[in-house]
Amino acid sequence: MSARDRLRLAVQKSGRLAEPSRELLARCGLSFRESRDRLFCYGETLPIDLLLVRDDDIPGLLQQGVCDLGIVGRNVLAEALAASESAGENLREWLPLGFGACRLALAVPQEWGFLELRELAGKRIATSYPMLLRRWLEQRGLRAEIVVLSGSVEIAPRLGTADLICDLVSTGATLAANQLREVATVLESEAVLAGPVRPFGDERAALAELLLRRLRGVLEGRASRLVMMRAPVSALAEIERRLPRVSARNVLPLADAHGAVAIQALCGAEPSWAQLEELKRLGVENLLVLPVEKALL
Ligand code: PRP
Ligand code: ZN
Numbered sequence: 001m002s003a004r005d006r007l008r009l010a011v012q013k014s015g016r017l018a019e020p021s022r023e024l025l026a027r028c029g030l031s032f033r034e035s036r037d038r039l040f041c042y043g044e045t046l047p048i049d050l051l052l053v054r055d056d057d058i059p060g061l062l063q064q065g066v067c068d069l070g071i072v073g074r075n076v077l078a079e080a081l082a083a084s085e086s087a088g089e090n091l092r093e094w095l096p097l098g099f100g101a102c103r104l105a106l107a108v109p110q111e112w113g114f115l116e117l118r119e120l121a122g123k124r125i126a127t128s129y130p131m132l133l134r135r136w137l138e139q140r141g142l143r144a145e146i147v148v149l150s151g152s153v154e155i156a157p158r159l160g161t162a163d164l165i166c167d168l169v170s171t172g173a174t175l176a177a178n179q180l181r182e183v184a185t186v187l188e189s190e191a192v193l194a195g196p197v198r199p200f201g202d203e204r205a206a207l208a209e210l211l212l213r214r215l216r217g218v219l220e221g222r223a224s225r226l227v228m229m230r231a232p233v234s235a236l237a238e239i240e241r242r243l244p245r246v247s248a249r250n251v252l253p254l255a256d257a258h259g260a261v262a263i264q265a266l267c268g269a270e271p272s273w274a275q276l277e278e279l280k281r282l283g284v285e286n287l288l289v290l291p292v293e294k295a296l297l
Contacts, residue, residue, distance in 0.1 A: 003202035006047040007211070010061050010070035013038070013052035016170065017191050020099045021071045025050075028214040048207055062091055062194060068204055069211070071097065075104050075129065075168060075189040082131035093192045095212060098219050100191035102170040104129055107180040109157050109164070114183050120144045126153050126162035129186075133166045136186045154178040217295055220268070224292040227265045230254065235282045236261070242278050244269040248297050266295065 011021040032041035032050055041050035051067050058070040059080030074093065081088045106125070108114045117140060126147045127133050137144055147162045154174050156162040168189070169175060169182060193215065199205055224247075231239055240246055245268030252262040276287055 004068075005203035006043070006049055007069065007204045007207040008049050008051055008067040009211075010051045010053050010058045010067040010072075012055040012058075012071070015055060016102075017055060017071065017073060017100045018052075021191065024071075024097065024099070024215070024218065027218045028211065030211075046207065046210070047203075048211060058194065059087060059091060062196070063087055068200065069094070069193060069195040069208060071191055072194050073100060073102070073168075073189050074192050075102070075132070075187055077192060077194050078187060078189075079129045079132050082135060090197055091194060092197050094195045095193040095215060095219075097191040097193060097215070098222065100170075100189075102168050102189050103185050104132060104166060104187040104189060105169045105182045106164060106166050106184040106186065107154075107169070107175050107182045110179045110181045112164075112181075114181070117142060117184065120164075123163040124161075125164055125166050126156035127166035128153055129166060132187055154180060221292040221295050223269055224295060225267050225270050226290040226292055227263075227267055227271060228286070228288040228290070229263050229279065230257070230260055230285045231263050231279075232283045233259050233261050235284070236263075238282050239263065239279060239284065240265070242271075242275055242282075243267050244271055244275070266292070266297075 012018045030046055030048055031044045033044055034041050039052055041052065043049045051061070053061060055072055055076055058072040059077055061067045062070050063086070074096070077091070077093060081091060120137070120142050121144065124145045124147050125133060126149050128148070128150055130146050130148045133146055147156065149156060153165050153167045155178060156165055157180070158178070165180065166186060172182070175182060193212070195208065200208060227243060236251065240249070243265050246265050247268055248266040250264045252264070254260055254262055271289060276289070279287060
């Protein structure tokens with residue numbers, strides 16, 4: 001493949017990850033001009049273009065070099081990695097993205113008084129994730145028949161084509177609607193940035209690095225809180241010990257107070273009510289906890 005100076009990023013066209021993927025990229029300062037076919041979007045603010053595709057196609061597109069990076073469920077990526085050796089050598093998870101949490105789980109008909117994994121022996125399990133399921137069964141020394149279905153897995157037990165299923169569960173609504181009960185987790189999943197194992201040998205390397213840095217900044221910011229307060233200077237050390245994961249702080253003098261300072265602390269997590277109440281007991285006043293839009297420390 002010839003040297004390229006634009007990075008091509010594949011995202012799900014429609015479905016669970018589509019909207020939050022686009023929203024995350026917008027937060028990273030990327031904007032796009034949509035094409036008429038709604039398949040390709042030209043990057044306006046940075047030379048990073050979007051390809052809108054089916055999520056299941058993303059690992060294949062990455063391997064073929066049609067796109068450089070992709071936002072895809074770990075479940076889809078892991079199945080592709082388990083399915084072919086070359087995928088495992090070429091692709092990897094670059095960064096978990098903190099949305100689209102779900103799990104690949106085994107579920108049985110509600111009336112089945114399932115107690116132990118041993119009961120899976122000889123049963124037929126419908127799934128769209130045969131490689132992940134096979135590996136999971138093998139690791140537990142279980143022998144079961146895998147029935148591969150590309151969709152509507154949840155109705156297989158009612159149709160009699162399988163005894164139970166192994167499918168993605170997010171809210172659990174699909175299982176409930178089909179009178180199925182979750183009994184084991186095969187894989188914890190969320191949206192991830194997927195990309196090549198080997199670094200790009202051209203301009204794309206710097207673009208990928210930039211995107212990664214901004215993604216990390218946004219993800220960090222999502223969990224972070226700016227905590228502001230007025231505090232007795234003597235309690236500074238005690239206060240800092242009670243704040244979660246402080247990564248930056250300013251201590252400012254106050255014009256109107258002796259022995260009191262203003263503190264701004266950037267915390268890596270939201271302080272709990274209990275932590276705030278402890279701060280109050282240390283003599284802190286005017287406590288404010290604010291979300292963080294962007295951070296560049
Ligand atoms: C998954 C899965 C279920 C549904 C479960 O599909 O196949 O149908 O989500 O979600 P729930 O627990 O909230 O009801 P997904 O959205 O990944 O679509 P796809 O399999 O067609 O890609
Ligand atoms: Zn899909």
